[in-house]
Amino acid sequence: MRIMIVGVGALGSYFGGALAEAGHDVTLLVRNHAHRAAMRENGLILHRDGTEARIPVTVVDSEAAGQAGIADIVLVFTKTGATHAVLADARPVIDETTRLVSVQNGLGNAEMLADFVPMDRIIYGTTMAPGDIVAPGVVRTHGQHVTQFCAAGTDPGTAAMADDLARMLTDAGLQTRVNPDVDRVIWAKVSFNCAMNSLCALLGRTPGPLLDDPETKALVLATIMEGCDVAAAAGVEVDRGALRDTIEMVHREHRDHKPSMLVDVENGRRTEIESLNGAVVAAGERLGVPTPRVQTLLALIHAREADYL
Known part of the structure; x- marks a missing residue:
C-alpha cells in the first residue's frame, strides 16, 4: 500500500x-x-x-x-x-x-x-x-x-x-x-479540546499545572460538559464518565505536553479555535443549547489572536 x-x-x-x-x-x-x-x-x-x-x-x-x-x-x-x-x-x-x-x-x-x-x-x-x-x-x-x-x-x-x-x-x-461509532469519540475529543486547548493557550500552562488548580480543573470539566450537551442534542451520546477518566489520565501522564493551540499562540499563528469552540457554539445555537463557557473561551482566543494577527 x-x-x-x-x-x-x-x-x-x-x-x-x-x-x-x-x-x-x-x-x-x-x-x-x-x-x-x-x-x-x-x-x-x-x-x-x-x-x-x-x-x-x-x-x-x-x-x-x-x-x-x-x-x-x-x-x-x-x-x-x-x-x-x-x-x-x-x-x-x-x-x-x-x-x-x-x-x-x-x-x-x-x-x-x-x-x-x-x-x-x-x-x-x-x-x-x-x-x-x-x-x-x-x-x-x-x-x-x-x-x-x-x-x-x-x-x-x-x-x-x-x-x-x-x-x-x-x-x-x-x-x-x-x-x-467514531462520531461519539470525535465529539468527546472536541468537547475536551474546547476546554483544555483554549485554557492552556490563554493561561500559558501545560495540562499538569492547569489541572493541579482545583478552580481551573472545575472550569475544564464544566466546559467539557457543555460540549457533551450539544452532542446529545445532535443525537450523539458522549460517555461523560470516560471523559472524566481522560482528564485524570492527561493530568497524570501528559503533564508537560504543550497542546497545539498553546504552541500556535506562542508562535503568533492562527489557532484551530473555529473548528473547535466555534463549531460547538454554532451547533449549540442551531440546536438551542446554551454554551456560555465555550463561547467565552472562543471570544478570549479571538482577542488573543487579534494581538498578533
Whole structure:
C-alpha cells in the first residue's frame, strides 16, 4: 500500500515515521522548509518515552509531490484551516482509487475532504496521540494513546482499506481500531479540546499545572460538559464518565505536553479555535443549547489572536 502523509507537523511526522520504520511505502509531503531539510539530511529523529530512533524517510515538497506516484491512501494531519491547501498540493497523487483519511481535530473534517473525493472514499476519525516538534527533524511523543476511525460511506473497498490501515498502524506501534461509532469519540475529543486547548493557550500552562488548580480543573470539566450537551442534542451520546477518566489520565501522564493551540499562540499563528469552540457554539445555537463557557473561551482566543494577527 502506498501512503502519502500531508500536514507533516508533529503528528504527521510521528505517524509517517512509525510507518516507515515498520517498512511501509510512505512519502511525507512537507511544506516547512527547515523540517523538510533536516529530515532529508538526518532522517526523522523520533523520541518515544525515552527511546530515540533515527528513521530514514522519503520527503517531498509541494512542487515534487507527483514524483511519489498515485497514493492508495492520503493521511491528512494538517490543521483544519489548511486542509484545502495541502490537499491541493497533493492532487497529483490522488486518482479515482485513492482514499483520503482524516484524524484531525474538530468537526466537519470528512465534509472538507469530500471537496476532493466522493464521500465513499473517505475514512475519518480522531487520534489521542500527543506529539511535539522539538527541533526541525526532531519529534517527541509519549504515553498511551488510541486512534479510531471508520469509513464515511458504504463502499466495501474503503471499509477494507480502513481495516488494513488500522492493522498497519497498530503493528507500527500506534494502537488503532476501526470504530463505526467514531462520531461519539470525535465529539468527546472536541468537547475536551474546547476546554483544555483554549485554557492552556490563554493561561500559558501545560495540562499538569492547569489541572493541579482545583478552580481551573472545575472550569475544564464544566466546559467539557457543555460540549457533551450539544452532542446529545445532535443525537450523539458522549460517555461523560470516560471523559472524566481522560482528564485524570492527561493530568497524570501528559503533564508537560504543550497542546497545539498553546504552541500556535506562542508562535503568533492562527489557532484551530473555529473548528473547535466555534463549531460547538454554532451547533449549540442551531440546536438551542446554551454554551456560555465555550463561547467565552472562543471570544478570549479571538482577542488573543487579534494581538498578533
